[in-house]
Amino acid sequence: MSAKYFHLTVKEIIDETPDTKTFSFWHPIHQAISYKAGQFLTLIPEIEGKKVRRSYSMSSSPNKDASLAVTIKRVPGGLVSNYLCDNLKVGDAIETMEPMGHFVIEPNPTKERVIVLFGGGSGITPLMSIAKSVLPVETKTKVYLVYGSRNEENIIFKKQLDELEAQYSNRFKVLHVLSQPSYTWIGYKTRINQASAVTFLKQDFAIDIAKAEYYLCGPEGMMQHVEAAIKIFGVTDNQIHKEHFFSAHDEKAMEDEDEAGSLKEQTITIQYEGNDYTVVVKPHETILDAALRDDIDLPYSCQAGMCTACMGKCIAGKVSMDEEDGLTDNEIKQGYILTCVAHPTSSGVVIEID
Ligand SMILES: Cc1cc2nc3c(=O)[nH]c(=O)nc-3n(C[C@H](O)[C@H](O)[C@H](O)COP(=O)(O)OP(=O)(O)OC[C@H]3O[C@@H](n4cnc5c(N)ncnc54)[C@H](O)[C@@H]3O)c2cc1C
Ligand code: FES
Known part of the structure; x- marks a missing residue:
């Protein structure tokens, strides 16, 4: 099932701390976006002619706040967090994916916990x-x-x-x-x-x-x-x-520059929308990183192995994943992978993406 996309207009911007801003958005006309407390929005700004995606958890409450809000903290040197904090203004529209995520709670008046x-x-x-x-x-x-x-x-x-x-x-x-x-x-x-x-x-x-x-x-x-x-x-x-706001791969790479030592550059094939793409995946890259670098417009959202938007199937060769929590044991047995946390570990890898 493909994800839904919306254009949301910025209603208000609040400076929370010197490096953090809350952006609240109007719901689209004729269509309130429903979400659960704890879910995230994937914002898709266009930066220097290229669309990029980053996930931001909603700081608003679905049953208390009239508008949706995300709260963004600048990451030193980070592309999207700084771009949004510097450029997004009240009245601007930004593309987003529908709310996603399993870090949720459903309040229940009968519960005492x-x-x-x-x-x-x-x-x-x-x-x-x-x-x-x-x-x-x-x-x-x-x-x-x-x-x-x-x-x-x-x-x-x-x-x-x-x-x-x-x-x-x-x-x-x-x-x-x-x-x-x-x-x-x-x-x-x-x-x-x-x-x-x-x-x-x-x-x-x-x-x-x-x-x-x-x-x-x-x-x-x-x-x-x-x-x-x-x-x-x-x-x-x-x-x-x-x-997890950052994939295990990001965190390992930040902590340990030698992390990629055991991985080798591999040339893989990605089958997507009727095309076969040949992609070189470098040791530090995930399969998704490598495809996006080559401007192959694969589906993705959280980039942290949680939302499954980037799911594909490994039909030849071997792949390892930094984070397996997003898939069931059965899916893993059947060869499903999440390209945002996956690395080819053998030659001849072929990934099929629906
Ligand atoms: C489900 C989910 C929910 C999220 N919710 C929020 C949220 O509510 N608020 C929020 O501010 N962010 C949130 N994030 C993080 C957000 O998606 C971006 O990863 C973050 O804003 C950095 O993006 P960037 O483009 O600025 O940095 P990038 O350009 O992607 O990164 C630049 C460099 O900084 C490193 N880096 C990234 N983050 C950090 C960090 N925290 N500390 C040190 N180095 C880092 C990267 O590995 C890279 O080397 C969430 C992420 C996920 C997956
Ligand atoms: S993009 Fe969310 S699991 Fe890969």
Whole structure:
């Protein structure tokens, strides 16, 4: 099934921090876009004559906010985050794909639960949507947020979180954790790691760790530490939801320049829309990166192995994936791959894309 595309007009732009802006959009005329708290939009700006795609989680709540909003933090040297923060103006229209993603919550008024949100930096965006959506609907549910930022001025949504905490004072608690605060900061000065995560849950929130539901979104290291900490207390995989903003490939490549050492340049064939394309995939590239470099207009969205928009089938040769969570075991057995996280590991690879 092919994805739907929309053109959204910018309604308002809010400066959240010195490097982060919220862009809210009007719904298209005659057609409200429906989405779930925690999902993302894929924005498709045209930069220097080329369309590029990046995913941004919605910071708005589907059941509370009249318009859709995304919140974008500049990545130093990053193409799209800086382009949008510098150029997108109120009244401009931008192409987007329909909302996608499985990092979602569906508020249910009959539920009474404990939900713990762990966020770092721009990872607050889907968590903000989740908190704003759950609190008014699930009137017996308690929500706890641990939010890691560098310093006071980098805390995204500080005022909105304070207001939400005041409004739901007996059911919503926020703990700001700063890694490099000013000397006047009286809260925690630490990173979110395995040991500090346990302290927050046991001492600050005093919750039964084993029984809560967890939503994690932030740097990979932070999410790994929190997951390891809560699993010691018996939390199971189905209680843990994670959103990755960057693919494992990006993060590995950022950390370890030798990561591509075991991969070799391979020439592959991509069968798409009745054409056979020959593409050279370099060791640092994914199959999708290589195809886009050659201007082959393959389908994609999140570029992080989660949305399945880039799914193809490997019908010859061998392919490895940095991240397999987006596919079922059965799909993997049948040879399906996600081109945004896939690398050819043998000669003669042929990928078929519907
Ligand atoms: C599902 C999903 C939801 C997302 N939601 C949001 C959101 O709500 N808000 C938001 O701001 N971003 C979000 N992102 C990230 C966003 O899609 C882009 O990846 C980000 O804006 C960087 O794009 P860019 O074009 O500016 O940088 P690029 O030009 O793509 O990257 C430039 C360089 O920076 C590296 N890089 C990318 N990100 C980082 C980083 N964080 N730290 C260090 N180096 C980095 C890249 O590997 C590359 O080497 C989300 C991503 C996904 C997959
Ligand atoms: S583009 Fe989303 S899984 Fe590949």
